[in-house]
Amino acid sequence: MSTIESPPVTATSELLSLYAQMRRTRALNDEAIALQRQGALTGFPPCTGQEAAQVGSAAALDPAVDFAFPTYRELGAMLTLGITPLALMAPHRGLSFGGAFDAREAHVAPINAVVGGTALHAVGWAMGAKLDGEEACALTYFGDGASSQGEVHEAMNFAAIFELPVVFLCQSNGWAISTPTERQVGGGSVAARAAGYGLPGEQVDGNDVLAVRDATARAVHRARCGGGATVIEAFTYRLGPHSTSDDPSRYRDRAEEEAWESRDPIDRAREQLRGSLDDAEDHFARIEHEITLELDAVRAGLGLLQAPTMREQMELAYARMPAATRAANAAWLQDGIDG
């Protein structure tokens, strides 16, 4: 039996901190887009519009015990899990692949660009946690597009067969690059597939940060208590381009974007807070001020981030570098000096 209490938290103070995290995400996200257009980042996949789905779900995890598996679009989730902005910008400056942080320590897997690639890793991590008798769960993020990958089906089936503590968190954001969700998800719902594996599946308004937080907290609780895996389908919308080299006007209507802009998850939380806090504006001002300071630091820090050397990058390839490889590497590096 678990000692962990099921936590249905909806207090205003919690909403305020989720709001602050969403605003922070949006601000860094927008800055990253600008930095790409200014040539300072090589590319960036914005998470505009998905802040509630990301921040709400990540807030339900305890990175001291749980482990999260992000995709490339999880800026908000990763910030919420304690990864620093600069660590997350390093890949987009061509200095790192998975982010400049220690995945083992952070309990957050490196940023991963292979769509659907980490669902099975979450399953394996959860299997390990179960074997070790831990009360912990793995949460894997994936998109509506990723739900088409065979590996994602395999992962759900494994999680069901082995009764593993996994949360499958699908951000159904309307699009996989230019392919709309309805041309992607046969049957129309990823959560509905859970039933086929004998798993609970839940649909949630992905733009309602508290709803996402509560749904994820329930699933995390169930997982930690030995209740097995859950599939959550958070409906949201990718308000921005797929990445900074994508142009959504080629494939979708401005009207659709506008409809979702009016359902901006951050505006929604702000209105809720205005309704329940007398000094909401003061809080907002404080949050914006802190964000401004953080962005200044990010810009300054970005210019100071160092590229790894080729030798350092080579060392990453093996835990025990074979002598033959080391010799070949040395010769290759020497050619670079001679050449």
Place this chain on the structure above:
Amino acid sequence: MAEWTMQEALNAALADCLADDDRTLILGEDVGRNGGVFRVTAGLQERFGEQRVFDTPLAEAGILGTAVGLCMHGFRPIAEMQFDGFTFPAFNQLAAHVSKLRTRSGGALNLPLTLRVPSYGAIRSPEHHSESIETFCAHLPSIKVVSPSTPSEAYALLRAAVADPDPVVFLEPKSRYWSREERVAGDDLVGAGARQSGADADAERGDGYASRIVRSGSDVTLIAWGACVQRCVQAAAFAAEDGVEVEVLDLRWLKPLDVDGLVASVARTRRAVVVHEAPVTLGLGAEVAALLGERLFGTLAAPVGRVGAPDMPYPVAALEDEYLPSPDRILLAIQRTFDAVAA
């Protein structure tokens, strides 16, 4: 169009394939309305309809496996992998089925499919977007592999790949998509395949899977394909400043290898260096070096040189210039063929 980019040439080739043969289909991720992330299929769905040019769900095994089934029903599918690094989910289909189905069926089933893959690095991409997969593919029986180096070559070779009765992996050098070039031979290229797109005399020799001599020289042969051909041409220009005449041979087809073309060139120059972006270890350079060693043991003045990557994953963008074959690395390898002395 007096000039065209490789992206335009590939787009034109696909359009001509679709126009010439209504059994030809294009399928892949974002190839329809979006025209592919590199715009290679731009406008084709509009022109040929959603039956013939269509987006699939995001599943590479699904794309390639479906293409196999389409072949079994008499279609000629052209499937796109969005990036080289995302071919791997389809690899089971490639190795277990595409490579074996003809034999499994006792020759009853042909697989005239083309697998287009934006390939190689040099565009400051994130992880998985800069891979060289040619050796993985060429190692598989029953699969042909080709990689163009210029816009007109791309046009002709893609037409040849699609026309081929066997499965062809078509590796597009993504760093060359926007390279411009005078359009060769205008519309005559249509249907000509590999034979028309290069040195005619050489092409006469074989069955159409011919390499081409990009630049003639007598001192050493540089052997490359795809994006590395341009690197070799640059190195050859530098070498010329030192009075060294470099021959540059564009393999085009990595399977089948144009053994006769390779041997003819290196028999003249007696020295060869293979240049590729992929790791040297078991890269295609190893096969070329072995072949030349077998055929030209007594003729070679030096061991065949190899310029390629170390045994490490393709590095972060900040290191990619250092990682890729530079003119200096190619020149060093050439110098080694000059300095070699038999033990």
Place this chain on the structure above:
Amino acid sequence: MASHTFTLPDLGEGLVEATVLEWLVAVGDGVERNAPLVEVETTKASTELPSPAGGTVLELHAAEGETVAVGAPLFTLEIAAESGIVGTVPAEAPPTRRVRLRPPAAR
């Protein structure tokens, strides 16, 4: 105060050029950091480029409709403080060499 010329960055995955659609500022205008400066179009997308720094527009290096190569000058700003510039894409350098060949004497 310093004048700083900004070049056209690669806006997406190996692109080599972009076409200026519309300048959203004129010479002499003051701009804030991240304010839209110019709309450009590439083979992949049309995009607004935000100002990399706050300052005054000194020069626009391309006319509307003109195609600019990645790495070529796009605009020059007079900048109040250098802070906040985290770097622009270096112009695509022409290939260079250091190795000199010593061909064998007898050929």
